[in-house]
Amino acid sequence: MGLSRSRLEAALQVLSTVDQVPPLSPQAPLPFSFHLFETLPSTNEAAWKLVNQGAGAGTVAIAAQQQAGRGQWGRQWSSPRGGLYLSLVLDPKLAVEFSAQLTLASAWGIATLLRSQGIPVCLKWPNDLVLHGKKLAGILTETRVQQGRITKAVIGVGVNWTNPVPQAGINLKSYLNSQSHASVHSLEALAALILHGLALGYQFWQREGIGTLLANYSTLLLGLGQVITVNGRSGIVAGISPTGELQMQLQHPSETQSATTASGQLILLKPGTISLGYS
Numbered sequence: 001m002g003l004s005r006s007r008l009e010a011a012l013q014v015l016s017t018v019d020q021v022p023p024l025s026p027q028a029p030l031p032f033s034f035h036l037f038e039t040l041p042s043t044n045e046a047a048w049k050l051v052n053q054g055a056g057a058g059t060v061a062i063a064a065q066q067q068a069g070r071g072q073w074g075r076q077w078s079s080p081r082g083g084l085y086l087s088l089v090l091d092p093k094l095a096v097e098f099s100a101q102l103t104l105a106s107a108w109g110i111a112t113l114l115r116s117q118g119i120p121v122c123l124k125w126p127n128d129l130v131l132h133g134k135k136l137a138g139i140l141t142e143t144r145v146q147q148g149r150i151t152k153a154v155i156g157v158g159v160n161w162t163n164p165v166p167q168a169g170i171n172l173k174s175y176l177n178s179q180s181h182a183s184v185h186s187l188e189a190l191a192a193l194i195l196h197g198l199a200l201g202y203q204f205w206q207r208e209g210i211g212t213l214l215a216n217y218s219t220l221l222l223g224l225g226q227v228i229t230v231n232g233r234s235g236i237v238a239g240i241s242p243t244g245e246l247q248m249q250l251q252h253p254s255e256t257q258s259a260t261t262a263s264g265q266l267i268l269l270k271p272g273t274i275s276l277g278y279s
């Protein structure tokens with residue numbers, strides 16, 4: 001059996017009344033329209049099909065299992081029953097070079113919601129949610145671009161709930177069972193948290209701008225301040241750039257590097273260059 005629409009809608013309604021959950025702004029509503037499926041190749045693919053049929057921002061596709069779940073870097077996302085597989089359509093009107101901001105806003109929003117429930121997730125740049133040093137969830141953002149601007153985006157989120165996970169993964173239900181108090185009781189409640197988190201992150205980014213979002217994202221970022229070595233040069237992880245690269249502050253600056261700050265030289269590392277954050 002897949003998710004129940006009425007339980008999902010009820011869980012979202014409850015969240016909007018809970019004190020510790022940051023509220024959504026009524027000024028920029030993102031009315032959700034749900035499409036629930038038993039089995040799909042991929043909820044991202046289903047979301048794009050809905051967009052092609054005229055669906056707009058707020059459209060949500062959720063499946064109980066996926067047969068061809070898409071992960072980062074062209075990988076497969078293993079998607080057996082028991083996990084949460086969800087995609088949300090947005091229409092951000094954003095220059096394509098800033099597309100990473102959508103993932104950063106989504107990751108921060110989801111982490112904020114889970115943390116409001118006492119689940120101490122952190123962020124692993126650029127798109128992972130990490131709990132106790134293990135991967136709890138991943139985000140895959142896909143975009144449609146016209147004349148250099150994003151016209152539609154699909155934010156796909158996979159969360160380990162009761163599904164089996166590899167060595168580097170963790171599922172939320174097992175984690176909660178090991179705690180004295182469980183704050184999430186069903187897949188629908190988890191889906192409501194993720195959707196509220198996505199909407200929160202998107203609204204916050206649109207309202208406050210990328211500078212404030214990055215400052216908030218960085219407070220949850222694993223590896224900030226850590227010394228790393230890339231191509232034989234060592235530096236300190238200093239933060240994330242507005243285009244989504246990892247900023248490494250060189251310990252021994254040379255004359256040849258491009259970006260210079262008052263306190264030293266910065267190198268920008270593209271996603272996939274190094275891996276930070278797993279124990």
Ligand code: BTN
Binds near residue numbers: 071086
């Ligand atoms: C990652 O590699 O970390 C990102 C994984 C994203 C997986 C989710 S599951 C729901 C949505 N549909 C997909 O096909 N992929 C994303």
